[in-house]
Amino acid sequence: MELNNAPHITIRDLKFGYSKDSLVLKGLSCEIKVGEKVAILGHNGAGKTTFFNVLAGLIRNYEGSVKLNDAELKKLDRCGIARKIALVPQKHEPLFPFLTRDFILMGRYSSIGLFGNPSDKDLHSVEKAAQETGADRFMDRPYNTLSGGEMQLALIARSLAQDSEILILDEPSTHLDFRNRFIVMDLVKKISETRKVTLLMSLHEPNDVLHFADRVIVMSDGRIVADGKPYEVINEKLLADHFGIRVKAISNDEGELVFKAIAAI
Amino acid sequence: MRRASKYALFTGILLGLIYFSLNLGNFHIAPQKILAILVSKIFQTPLPEIAKYEDVVLLSLRLPRIIMVLLVGASLGVAGAVSQGIFRNPLVSPFILGVSSGASFGAGIAIVYFSQIPYAIDVLAALGGFVAVMAAFLIARHPGGFTPRLSLVLSGVIISSFFTSMVGILKYAADTDTQLPALTFWMMGSFGSIDWNSLNPVIYVIPVSLLLMVVFSWQLNILSMGDREASFLGMETEKWKAFFLFLVVVSVGSGVARCGVIGWVGLVIPHIARSISGPNHNDVLPLSAFLGAAFLLVADNIARAATSGEIPVGIITAIIGTPFFIYFLRKREAAIWS
Numbered sequence A: 001m002e003l004n005n006a007p008h009i010t011i012r013d014l015k016f017g018y019s020k021d022s023l024v025l026k027g028l029s030c031e032i033k034v035g036e037k038v039a040i041l042g043h044n045g046a047g048k049t050t051f052f053n054v055l056a057g058l059i060r061n062y063e064g065s066v067k068l069n070d071a072e073l074k075k076l077d078r079c080g081i082a083r084k085i086a087l088v089p090q091k092h093e094p095l096f097p098f099l100t101r102d103f104i105l106m107g108r109y110s111s112i113g114l115f116g117n118p119s120d121k122d123l124h125s126v127e128k129a130a131q132e133t134g135a136d137r138f139m140d141r142p143y144n145t146l147s148g149g150e151m152q153l154a155l156i157a158r159s160l161a162q163d164s165e166i167l168i169l170d171e172p173s174t175h176l177d178f179r180n181r182f183i184v185m186d187l188v189k190k191i192s193e194t195r196k197v198t199l200l201m202s203l204h205e206p207n208d209v210l211h212f213a214d215r216v217i218v219m220s221d222g223r224i225v226a227d228g229k230p231y232e233v234i235n236e237k238l239l240a241d242h243f244g245i246r247v248k249a250i251s252n253d254e255g256e257l258v259f260k261a262i263a264a265i
Numbered sequence B: 001m002r003r004a005s006k007y008a009l010f011t012g013i014l015l016g017l018i019y020f021s022l023n024l025g026n027f028h029i030a031p032q033k034i035l036a037i038l039v040s041k042i043f044q045t046p047l048p049e050i051a052k053y054e055d056v057v058l059l060s061l062r063l064p065r066i067i068m069v070l071l072v073g074a075s076l077g078v079a080g081a082v083s084q085g086i087f088r089n090p091l092v093s094p095f096i097l098g099v100s101s102g103a104s105f106g107a108g109i110a111i112v113y114f115s116q117i118p119y120a121i122d123v124l125a126a127l128g129g130f131v132a133v134m135a136a137f138l139i140a141r142h143p144g145g146f147t148p149r150l151s152l153v154l155s156g157v158i159i160s161s162f163f164t165s166m167v168g169i170l171k172y173a174a175d176t177d178t179q180l181p182a183l184t185f186w187m188m189g190s191f192g193s194i195d196w197n198s199l200n201p202v203i204y205v206i207p208v209s210l211l212l213m214v215v216f217s218w219q220l221n222i223l224s225m226g227d228r229e230a231s232f233l234g235m236e237t238e239k240w241k242a243f244f245l246f247l248v249v250v251s252v253g254s255g256v257a258r259c260g261v262i263g264w265v266g267l268v269i270p271h272i273a274r275s276i277s278g279p280n281h282n283d284v285l286p287l288s289a290f291l292g293a294a295f296l297l298v299a300d301n302i303a304r305a306a307t308s309g310e311i312p313v314g315i316i317t318a319i320i321g322t323p324f325f326i327y328f329l330r331k332r333e334a335a336i337w338s
Helices: A048-055 A078-084 A100-112 A120-133 A148-160 A178-194 A206-212 A236-243 B002-023 B031-042 B054-086 B099-113 B120-140 B149-173 B179-187 B202-215 B217-223 B227-232 B237-259 B265-277 B281-305 B313-331
Strands: A007-016 A025-033 A037-042 A063-068 A085-088 A166-170 A198-203 A215-220 A223-228 A245-251 A257-264
Touching: A007 A048, A025 A048, A025 A198, A025 A223, A037 A048, A037 A206, A048 A085, A048 A166, A048 A198, A078 A085, A078 A100, A078 B227, A085 A148, A085 B227, A100 A120, A100 A148, A100 B217, A120 A148, A120 A178, A148 A166, A148 A178, A166 A178, A178 A198, A178 A206, A198 A206, A206 A257, A215 A236, A223 A236, A236 A245, B002 B031, B002 B054, B002 B281, B031 B054, B054 B202, B054 B217, B054 B237, B054 B265, B054 B281, B099 B120, B099 B149, B099 B179, B099 B237, B120 B149, B120 B237, B149 B179, B202 B217, B202 B237, B202 B281, B217 B227, B217 B237, B217 B281, B227 B237, B265 B281, B265 B313, B281 B313
Parallel strands: A037 A198, A037 A215, A085 A166, A166 A198
Antiparallel strands: A007 A025, A007 A063, A215 A223, A245 A257
């Protein structure tokens, strides 16, 4: 896909902590360009989810600057942010048995108006999102009766229904089995190609990063420690230094680089 | 119009129940006379041949009491459904959140210290409920700007027990001959002393606040996704929560001021409503209003007709509500409760 060089999100010295004496984000700076597919790689507790919470407008009392196009994020209202940025959470814990159709419709919150009466445009966005993800197969089943893989597809469909320019996925495959992991990751790849969205995705697994991203930002302990093309950035030393794991790089039959974990350090 | 016919059915059932309740009481009035008295009152035609006091008993004692029961029952059902949606927790109700105990403390102060001032009990009850829920809200509020569900429930329980013990202290200050019996009886919830005057603020406050909650029920669907998800879907979660909490406090508080603390309705009714109508709050709220009203009317009928005296209705709702809730607790998948 052709990359536009305009910065979509500009982050300067972003700092945030839930309490005064311990910062979770210790000064992040980076630029995400329109149409980029960026993976955020980081160990548990590196600050990935907090970073996404800032980007999705949940956290407003951050220090530094986060600009969406040219507007400072904390000055935008949440509806305004939701029309530009959609976030897929790791998991949705269902409480009430909403039908998948109604669940996906909630993605239209920022456009639908105060009383929740969907317009034709809202319903069209829902149908389109459901077809793209395959959620159209179980639209009339309650969300809490879906399998883990189906739940993740419905979650992604809800975010797609937002029709946003930027899509953020928080560890989209963490809770899934081997097959569903493939289905979800493949879907994400397909979406990034057909929808031309700017994609940010946090991942645990270096091999997924090599596969699905054209840029990786490595976070460790609230800082960005590396940023660049996945094949150039991810290597044995980085994984040893920041993830505490000794790996071996192998080329597979198709000439792709694969990291094999050897031992925890 | 399946929804319209459903509402017609519920209205019919409720009207039947109201008519039955009008018949109930130690003072016997023939059923056809009840209808005749009501018709003559509504259409301003001359009263039919009746025995002495029959119209007084019917129109000044039974009718206002039944109207109050319906209003309070509906408000408790809806307030329960709303709080369960906001806090993503099927085990909360206005009582868990401290609204009722705060309101009862406010009303208790009015009974003991300001019994001469009109409407002091209504104002102080709403104020007490508001203080209690705000205290719970602020204690539970996360520095990140959102309010975690579990912390709020816990702080509600803490605030609740604080205000309950404050009411206990009030009992010592109360006059043992007049105020203490009133305080004790009222603490258990009762419609025994309702007349047209006591309906005064309630008959406006409850319908208006219920209507507002129903009109904005789509927002509750989103809130029930949880604070974090609702926020990134675009919702100003804190503002909407405050909006709904305010209406819950005002409607529940105005009921508590007149009738005391009545438990279990707000906890049980929304579960029954959801099992009939599905999870959409647009259906759950009106249905909770209907079911809450009907349930409390049945409970109050038992309270006033089961014995020659009068049992506090709060005791009846607890006796009916507990096994019902245990049944739901056992029947539902464990995942919902974890």
